[in-house]
Amino acid sequence: MKxxxxxxxxxxxxxxxQYIGIVRSRRRVFGEKMLDLAHIIxxxxxxxxxxxxxxxxWGLFAxxxxxxxxxxxxxxxxxxxx
Numbered sequence: 001m002k003x004x005x006x007x008x009x010x011x012x013x014x015x016x017x018q019y020i021g022i023v024r025s026r027r028r029v030f031g032e033k034m035l036d037l038a039h040i041i042x043x044x045x046x047x048x049x050x051x052x053x054x055x056x057x058w059g060l061f062a063x064x065x066x067x068x069x070x071x072x073x074x075x076x077x078x079x080x081x082x
Contacts, residue, residue, distance in 0.1 A: 027078045027079075028078070028079060030078055031074075031075045031076075031077075031078030031079040032075070032079070034071050034074050034075040034078065035071070035072070035075045037071055038067065038068050038071030038072055038075065039068075041064060041067045041068065041071070042064050042065075042067070042068045044064070045060050045061070045063055045064030045067070046060075046061055046064035046065065046068075049061065
């Protein structure tokens with residue numbers, strides 16, 4: 001079979017096989033970045049409240065936890081498929 005190099009590594013096959021390989025690679029990278037984003041949001045909205053000199057906000061706390069769960073679920077979906 002014909003091989004083709006890309007920024008995601010070597011892909012074998014032709015036509016749709018190459019496309020599926022690229023899509024899977026992009027889904028994996030996007031899923032990993034969603035995990036990173038979840039950690040950043042959690043740190044900013046939840047952990048940051050304990051470091052700030054302002055009063056604790058339950059709204060920000062709930063938003064941070066909710067965002068963490070949503071991004072974890074999206075990441076789980078993206079990394080679990082394929």
